[in-house]
Amino acid sequence: MTFSTLVSDELAKKFATEKGTPYERWVQAEGLDIISGHYVPNLRTVDLKPWARRGGKGVFINHEASRTSNDCYVCEIPPGGKLEPQRQLFEEMVLVLEGRGSTSVWNDKGQKLTFEWKAGAIFAIPLNAYHQHFNGSGAAPARYVGVTFGPQLLNMFDDVDFVFNTPRDFPARFSGEPDYFSNKGEQDGFLLRTNFVPDAVNLPLISAKERGAGGGHIRFNMAKGAMASHISQFPVGTYKKGHRHGPGAHVIVLSGEGYSLMWEQGQEPKRYDWEPGTLIVPPNNTFHQHFNSGPTPARYLAFKHSSPRNAQGVPLSWISSRLGGNQIDYADESDIVRNLYREAMARHGLEPKMDAIIAAELETLPPKPAMAG
Ligand SMILES: [Fe+2]
Structure with a gap:
């Protein structure tokens, strides 16, 4: 679509x-x-x-x-x-x-x-x-x-x-517990169990190599709700892998400088510049990719809707397109993507730091599937 x-x-x-x-x-x-x-x-x-x-x-x-x-x-x-x-x-x-x-x-x-x-x-x-x-x-x-x-x-x-205006409490989700909105912050894998984060801009994150570029990541599930959210951060000189998913991912830039590319299959990417406070909502099934082109780490928050997952519960947007998922490996991205990034970094007198990351990906990259006959 x-x-x-x-x-x-x-x-x-x-x-x-x-x-x-x-x-x-x-x-x-x-x-x-x-x-x-x-x-x-x-x-x-x-x-x-x-x-x-x-x-x-x-x-x-x-x-x-x-x-x-x-x-x-x-x-x-x-x-x-x-x-x-x-x-x-x-x-x-x-x-x-x-x-x-x-x-x-x-x-x-x-x-x-x-x-x-x-x-x-x-x-x-x-x-x-x-x-x-x-x-x-x-x-x-x-x-x-x-x-x-x-x-x-x-x-x-x-x-x-x-x-x-429906008079109905949901006590399993909230029943006036005095410490409900305290900053408890219990970590469980990628998930931080809390109902309140006082400072998302400076919250410590966990390493997440699966999404590319060694960026930090943390996921939230607040007020026992179904709405998922996460924060991602990536270091200077790096960018995340392109991917696509369902509608309703609201990406809000918390810190740093950069841009996103968005494109529909087979079309040229369009560029959307970032500053703290920028909102990007990739339309349903539209490819997008986030780039840190500034001199400091860049961090964003995503408030999301559910997205397609595989039988193991892993989002398709975390799985290589070579395996049938919705994430584009660095090895498969277009030259336009890399050239745009090099130009954006050059404006700050900076160089991309992607060579080691792209080389590391090659060691674990699944083979390209044979063309359907
Ligand atoms: Fe996304």
Whole structure:
């Protein structure tokens, strides 16, 4: 499937009544816009509109994924202000982009918990728990980005009152445990078991050679939810392997300088530049590849939807295309990719440090499959 493939007006007209979704109608009724692109140069400066119901300002960002997966929104809490409380029958993960403040969380039965955050913090809203965000500064706005499973619920039930006003606790996920939002940080393989990361920009990571370039990696599963997320970092002079997967991976740059390439099968890659705060949402089944072209390590956070996996539970985007997976080995990438990277590094007077990484890959690389006859 490619999003950019267009057909005749005649055929498009036959599907016109199926184009809009209950989710899109809900966003419109909230008085907010949906940015329908897959690249936002900076979430910290993206334009917001007043959001009367919540009491702040906001914008939704959603590519073709609104029909099937998750969404994303940016919200600003005014100086000295707060948002209205909300509960929702969908999961939400939050990254604080700017400012400082606090959040109170409670359910029908439990005690109210309040925790403080500042820019760089990550946390999740427990399913259907009431939550209310407060700006801790009287002078500066606080801004966060949330990724949610809202489109699925709104499209499935087409009933806003049900999704936002159902009196039902989910005590197995949250029941007012006093240390729920403490920074516990228990490590289990690649997974960090915690409901709160105070500083994602400086969080220590684990080595992950499988994705190329010896970068650090850590995965989260917060508030006992199904939404997956991870942080990846790669050293100066390196880039990750190209790959593709399903919709709804929201990649947010936390630190460093670089760019992503995105392309549909058989087409030329397009370049999307990074700075801290950039958002990239690769469309469904679209190849993409992330590059550190700056003088410091580069790090990003991804809030995700589920993606195809093999029978062992390994994402296809971690498996070589030579084995039928969706990851392109360095040995198989196009010259365009390497030349663009060399040029981008040269602008900083830097050289790629990929030779040893590419040589190491060759030692374990599966043979190229024979052409089908
Ligand atoms: Fe990806």
